Amino acid sequence: MSLSNFVKRIRDIMRNDAGINGDAQRIEQIAWMLFLKVYDSKEQDWEMDEDDYQSIIPEECRWSSWAVDDKSGKAMTGNTLLNFVNNTLFPTLKGLNVTPDTPIKKSIVKTTFEDANNYMKDGVLLRQIINVIDELDFSDYEESHAFGEIYESILRELQSAGSAGEFYTPRAVTEFMAKMIQPKIGEKMADFACGTGGFITSWLKELAPLIQNTDDQADYDNSIYGIEKKQFPYILCITNMLLHGLDVPKIYHDNSLLRNVLDYTEDDQFDVILMNPPYGGSEKAAVKNHFPSDLASSETADLFMSVIMYRLKKNGRAAVILPDGFMFGTDNAKVAIKKKLLSEFNLHTIIRLPGSVFSPYTPITTNILFFDRTKPTTETWYYRLDKPEGYKHFSKTKPMKLEHFAPVVEWWDNRQELSVDGFDKAKKYTVQQLSEGLGYNLDQCGYPHEEEEVLNPMDLILRYEEQRASLNAEIDRVLADITAILGGTKRLPYTDRYEQAWSKLEDINKRFPTDMQKSILQLAIQGKLVEQRPEEGTADELLPLCRDDKARSIKEGKYKKEAFRGAITNNDYIPFEIPDSWNWMFISDMSLFQEGPGIMAVDFRITGVPLIRIAGMQTDIVSLEGCNYLDEDMVVSKWSHFRLDLGDIVISSSASMDKIAEVNEECVGSIPYTGLIRFKMYGGIDKNYFKWFIKSPCYMKQVNEQKAGGTIKHYGPSHLKKMVIPIPPLAEQQRIVAKLEEIMPLVRN
Template structure:
């Protein structure tokens, strides 16, 4: 292919003429399922080469090589014939594939990838053009395949401006930093229980790459990752991402991590490392909260994922988790219970306060990275504020956060010192007793007010609601202390 960098633009230009495609989100989903089939067919060529007895789970007429490849002889399906095949043969066949518990992962992923996938295009001639562009990719060529990994990354970045799909993409600089600081070791198992497009998994593999020395190391590397993703589209992107990175048996499952009783988890369900950015801002139904102990049963999605992480982290395991400011300052009953459990059973050693707009344009809510391990209870916690780099007022699509922007935090990490700038704490250590005295409001070393950004109305309302819940919890706690001191057993005694 002459210009990989032009790949997405070419596809976009074709699809803009199709009446069935409505906006970037549908364009990207259309590209994604076609790419999956192209990548999967390339992987099947490898598996067939390695194993003469290999049999595809996809029926012959539905394999990419037998319907998508245009040999230039004028026999390739196009127009209404192609549309009819895709809508009435390909999709029903792939959705109807029978799998069982014994079906190998690399085969079962075909069915789960297509369960809720759609063909949006209505013009069969344009669809043929799109298929041809994708088929030009030579994924058997190492250099081109490696270069396409970067193109695929650019497709994932497009999710940030493709409506609600943006929630699935964590900037690569952030996932790389977290994987780097967690220090992967060959043989460890890493998990992400809301893995989206697989950013944390890829960063983990990248950080682990240099440790592959032997055949045994390669086997351990290939089986070192585990992911769960609730939504169909990011799940499909994640599986394709892993296949592109030569993980032949992606242990990624289309499921909901919040729909299992956390008390039922055993050591077999636990992992050495957890890296993730839990969904936040969502509110879960009562039936979801029923899977958690009553004191931990928050209605906030990120809180529930924190509980899942704590129950699924191995003894001596390590975790790095992104959480919004609301988790830090929240003092409602559930958040306090979660933070108490975190600090009494885990060692919360570091909190990195990230600058605003890291996740722009999807959200402007300020986020934080919590680093903790299961080596004992927390004795002290360091807080470090990562300021906006020089020359940046905001991060944006054209000026995204880069790994180098974490350099001050990396330098500070290995030689921790308390830092105060213009009267504001930038880095400071607190004992667990000091944090408990604050009712576990750990909103510390935050950003000076002049750096705060005006949030969009929906996010502003959400933040005010979180602060109100936290304030109400503080008031209730203080009233309880006062009535206890006065010996008043019932609030009615005050009237």
């Protein structure tokens, strides 16, 4: 079959099913069907290799029995198929008899289906999906290998479907970490939050060339161990392992944080640990009881870091991705974790990663910590990996590649301190500098010119809580020092430290509401604030309305002749992924806009047509405050096409660029002065959605890239013509506006 459009074919069919709501359900629907198809192929191999092989799946529920369409006309479809899947297949597989003696390769069927769901409601469409999947021929080595790449594309789609703290680790990152950890035959590696199995497959890829005989092959097959808490990624991981030829994938559906770390023995430890722990996830309060009190953090990534330290073998090696919050955090639990890391492990290398490595699905900035259990840390090398030349940021269309790690690989075995433009790029710190000098703040060798980081709301709240906890802990430590001084047992210079911590705490409290507003707006224009509803249609339906209104504006002389460009498909213009039912459009294709004319003071009059100035833009309604006046006849002859209409949106494009106001009855017929731009929406565009978009980080980023000028920066229509906006269906625009109007007052207050 043609694998290149496999995902697209399935997506196009599912789009017509009323039961599928969003990417997460679509991928979950694909997941359980793919698992059964792949498992059926494996069972055919096992039947040939084992004389007495017995499937755990009853015959009528095996893929080859109910899913394969032999073109005889007997294949189930429609309501018959739906009834079988919902009332026979799922209950049977969920209720399989599994005991502790059941082999893993059989028990995984029940585990896989424990929380799986069939969301499709149209049995005919379900039959079409099954037929597409059944075209896959896993007995053909080349096709099976090629499908591994297709499967990677399915896993990548998890990024946009996942929730906070859960996202696909780019393959370039997992392969780099596996390469630098240098696997050896006979070693066992673990990932205690393995997701879809990215680190495991990269480990296997790096280990495979070392196989020389059957013993090596057996060691290879038994070299991995994974745990995944969430059902959905677990299904995908098991399927991934089967596709990679592992007949007995030691992947368990469990929560790594539910066992007391003090209970681990040498039998529970591993030679290598490769991980990207969840960040910002929440666990029940009781989970903290599984950790020593000083390590009992409320942050999931911190808890996983403790698990890793307790489960790494003596002389073992680890490479772990951790967020910046772990690096700069100095709350009591983080300090205790870092103390343990530096005193019991050799933290030899920290790689600072660019903020857009996981873009566009999370802007969380991350780091790779390489350490081993050979000795306490004496020194730690930092290396800041900069984006390659020609990359403003990584994205889905321009993802990070393994080759982008080449500078690190070249530096790795020939380490030297480096600086670029006066900023440290690679630097060595002694353990005394990191502990005593920096108070366990590992946030060193950072990026000198970072773009503004717009986190999603949950990640923003997590960062705020981490920063607040760190500063409160610092204040507590200072107060303890003061107490000691008053008691006459200790004398430390505490005043500066106290004022600095208190000042930073005030700063993050003051900044948090603004950061949260940006975060929510970004979520809204990414299509993640409200759900998509198939019955509301798509943004394609708005294109003719916008096209016709633009043509009318040109015909009436309000706009210079310019082609209507429609939905944007060129990835160079697309900042991030949006839902399938949305379109990216140029702002000039969805609204008429004009900057007010430059009028000399000599033309001002005592009365006449109001000339709106920036002073009239101080609220969300345009006013006559501070306006000048123009001669009526002069306006008619020279500037009549600039007159404002009721409901127009006016923005400031010079100096105070955050001013947005709507025209009411009082200002109808007035003229905006230069530096003010009026917008009139074309058909199908909600003006309030546009007003919120103008306040978003996406719009302001484009403004900052386009604006010109010396002391006073400005932008105008020529810049706006290059700017883009994500457009949902009209009904969804209105639901986004309603949700924002509900949420934003809470954030402001």
